[in-house]
Amino acid sequence: MIPAEVEYVRAGSLEDALDALADPEAKVLAGGQSLVSVLKLRLVRPRLLVDIGGLELRGVELRDGELRIGALTVWDELVEASELRRPALAAIPECAAGVGDLQVRNRGTIGGSLAHADPASDLPALTIALGASFVLRSPEGERAVPAEDFFQGPFLTALLPQELLTEIVVPPPPAGSGSAYESIEHPASGFALAGAGALVLPDGTRSVGVTGVSGHPFRLDSPDEAEAMLAGVDVFGDHFASAEYRRRLAEVTVRRALARAEQRREEDERWTA
Amino acid sequence: MNLVVNGEPRTLDVEARTLLVHALRDGLGLTGAHIGCDTSQCGACTILLDGRAVKSCTLLTVQAEGTEVTTIEGLARDGELHPVQRAFIEHHGLQCGFCTPGMILTAVDLLERHSDPDDETIRRSLRGNLCRCTGYHGIVEAIRAAAGERNGTS
Amino acid sequence: MDSVIGVPRPRTDSPEKVSGATRYAGDDVLPGLLHGWLVLSTEAHATIVSIEKEAALAVPGVVAVLTADDLPVVAEGSGRSNEPLARSEVVFSGQPIALVVAESEAAAEDGAEVVMVEYESLEPVLDLEGAMRPGAPLGRHPGEEDASGMESVHAAVGAGEQELPEEELSGNVLKRSFREEGDLEAAFETSDAVVSGRFETSWIYQSYLEPQTATAWIEPGGVLVVSASTQGAFMSRNELADLFGLPLDKVRVRAAPLGGAFGGKLMLVEPLAAGAALVLGRPVRLLLTRSEDFQASNPAPAAIFELRVGARRSGELTGLDARIVCDRGSTIEWGLEDISSTLVGGPYRWRAFAIRSYGVQTNRVTFGAYRGPGAPPAAFALESLLDELAAQLELDPIEFRLQNAVVEGDVGVSGRAFPVIGARECLERVREHPIWLERNSLPEDEGVGVAVGYWPGGNEPASAACRLDRDGRLTVVTAVADMTGTETTFAAIAAEVLGTTPENVRVVAADTASAPFAGVSGGSKITYTVGRAVERAAEQARERILYVASEELEIAPSDLEIVDGVVRAVGSPDRSLSLEEIAQKALAWGGRYEPIAGQGGVAQPSSAPAAAAHLAHVRVDHETGEVEILRYAVAQDVGRALNPALVEGQMRGGATQAIGWALYEELRYDEHGQLVTGSFLDYAIPTAERVPQIDTLIVEVPAPSGPFGAKGVGEAPVVAGPAAIANAVAAATGIRPRQLPMTAPRVWALLQEASTRTETPPA
């Protein structure tokens, strides 16, 4: 399978990239781990590909008390980043290590994953749990959108056509917090049949994001009543896994993620001490 | 566009839509990169891009501009097989051989970061490489042995 | 010199394979090569109204758009082997309709995308049981010329089968078979336990890693040459000649190194590439994409087994009552109903049985052979019920099986006596394995299951040739497509006979123009048959070698031996000649000896059935239904392990495919007959993460007529695997799965059902 004919430009700077995106039939290309597949299937047929792979939007750093992750950071860098060793943030490398396979983690970017917004992708649930926000850049300037508001439907986000996701900003949790990510994978694709990211704060406050079971990832408002909360969600089913089964998996992942996040709280206390 | 393939600078004249695996196979005759699927699952097309394993079917050739590509044909040095290649022979890590180049290159990347991976790590790292023939047993043993040889423990 | 038989050695093709040097069917470089791309039917059942080619022909680089009318096919009748491109009636979604040929693959795909096919939809036949009912719509409308080709319900009775009782059935039932022996009802009446169940298995895709590929060209003199990923060079040649009405010497087929096949690679792409090359006079390659291969190749078919079996408290099996329905998909040429009706009896003695089986056409893909065709579903059904019987009668599952397992001379449900078979020996081996011994001291969510199965083995006349070259090395020539490392084994066999090392034997797979005849690589018969032919060919060469040496050394042949590639006098090793010296004498200008060569052939008197017993240790996650294989062991009777490394590779590969059958694999079709699991994104095969290291226990019960006692080893190790895993799941959960694969959602649903059953006591 070979993509349909297409033009290609490699952006030398963020401004270049935004200029090129003025073409309504242009599409951003980052690592290509999602986009090249859909191009091969000829499911999308942009006129122009704007390759942002060479831009300096890469890396994990603690700046101004916030954790900032460049959109072009690949999964493998999250797995290895020393800034993410803290038990309170352990869910991030844990989630990244479970995405795809070694080859995909070498190439796939987190910006690409979030912008692609596959309803079965892993990281979105966690960004919601961690209260992350996304920095979006357009020729008009920059805006920050909370993760929770960013995901709007299957493959649908708050991104405007001439806008790039540049950074993910995570407010570092206070000492003594714990986080975890749990998913039950589809045996073939490895994507989440259900997945849950959890953050537990020192005061016991719990924050949970859920993915895989509906059109887009969402925050579970009262994680302690996962079963009741999930009963109200419009869960989809397919030939492999019924809605009822997926709903049950969501409950299981929420419970397991919370339990492990809870365990990590103490570890984080020791770590930060 | 320019890139370095197996140590040699190459200039390729390709359409933007050409996948790297096709450029390697059809353009450069490097048919050791196999095509086993069209959904990026099988890993038969795995190559090293700047030393890291990637699936060459999930990459446009133009994205590889300025990189260094190593294919299975370029892994041997001075006529000597790479230790992972040797281990695959000795430990029966192959049958039909269609998955083998991709398996070996993924293993090379793995051993670059983990000098002494346990079986679980090896198996997890091979998740993007399907093999239908061997049941993976010999493949895991080969990778373990190659790591051991490197560490002088076997 | 030490024997080379029984010594583990890497496959001889390993160095090329680890270096990327092996040229598979898609790797040949040919000047002027054209590329084909298929247009597949999007309807499961329809009449083709029109095919619009113009837009495709206008795409730059497109050379031709070929449809059924354009191919020089002379064979008549429908069915896939006569109809590489659909003529008028489309009978499955994914059926090839047109072939676009272009200067590049990209252009061919661009062209295929704009070929417009207009259909008139017909009702698709998808429900297997429904399709059998009288008055059901037909999956294919027989043309006049087909009436004789289709086996009718009243067709002739095959070997071991009996007269068919009258039944009201639709024309979708293409074949029935019936076997009966003894008084079944009496057998059940004297039983202390009778259990029954309806078992369903799915369509399973061979999942060879190399998609089907063929390249065809015309050589000067008008010879059609086809290089393909095929399991049978001669079979492909014969069928191509018939299809296109060519004399045999105008078709030459080369079996390229196979990137896996498992039964599925025969004559699907060859006719298409060959037809295009014949029309266009240029080389044409057709390389299926994985999606096309999923939709349009020939996977293993689904089946339904309804079984009732009984036993006495003493442990004696009594009666077997079976009704088997085999989905044939759109295949009209053959079916699995016959073999299934014999496999369902397992390697056991029965007092009485009645077995009815049906082959039913539906509007799904054509089916094909896949490792042990029909055997895993049969073993799943029977071995599940045997476990239940053992539980009900409080018998040890292994002892129970041992008590009833056949030995040489026992007559099976096929009506034929079993030759030497090692079913008992395999069971005895697993009985001592730690997985079995520790089965009663496991955590609550874990369990161990056992099952045994067998593959009857195949036989077909075969031949091989060899010659001693001037370097003293032996060249062995066969027509075998190497699937399991047979070339490596042939080298060892010839070396053993000759008294040299396998390194001094070259094995060449020649094409059909020059190779001695060999059949299809399938049915686990290559080592058993061609291996024997190689042995005989090498024996003949050895005689000639000894003759030359005897003349030269003036010693009687009976006083000579060959050791390490040197012919020497027994007892005085310094009177010697090397094979190299002998070869040169026999090839010398003006010399007095014939060149040293050998011919060998076999028509094996009987096949050599291979048995294997499996042990699976699983953990079941009661919250998600996920089954994890923690430990696994296979004991297999291989006759004689000529190369234990290759044998173990087959056992582990087979067991891993069994795990796929058991837990993951299923080609699912929706209510319109569209495949919904048509890629590795949806169709899961076992990954490295999901299989454990697999213990292999080699059992050697020699086959009287195999080379050095060897039997075929390829199929047996998949047969009983799904059953063993199902029995392990039952041990871990108390539920009895009746459907494969046991996916997590299915196991979860069964657990839910069981827990509601225990919560609400029956009124």
Ligand SMILES: Cc1cc2nc3c(=O)[nH]c(=O)nc-3n(C[C@H](O)[C@H](O)[C@H](O)COP(=O)(O)OP(=O)(O)OC[C@H]3O[C@@H](n4cnc5c(N)ncnc54)[C@H](O)[C@@H]3O)c2cc1C
């Ligand atoms: C075999 C395989 C297995 C996978 N398994 C998993 C899994 O288990 N879980 C999971 O969550 N994911 C999985 N993925 C998806 C993978 O994580 C994503 O494909 C990858 O991270 C996307 O990043 P990319 O850089 O490759 O994006 P690309 O493919 O380049 O782009 C993806 C989309 O995002 C847009 N885009 C990219 N970057 C930006 C940006 N900065 N601003 C705006 N728009 C942008 C593109 O236009 C495109 O629409 C898998 C992928 C593969 C191939």
Ligand code: FES
């Ligand atoms: S061909 Fe690249 S992953 Fe399968």
Ligand code: FES
């Ligand atoms: S050796 Fe055949 S797919 Fe791995």
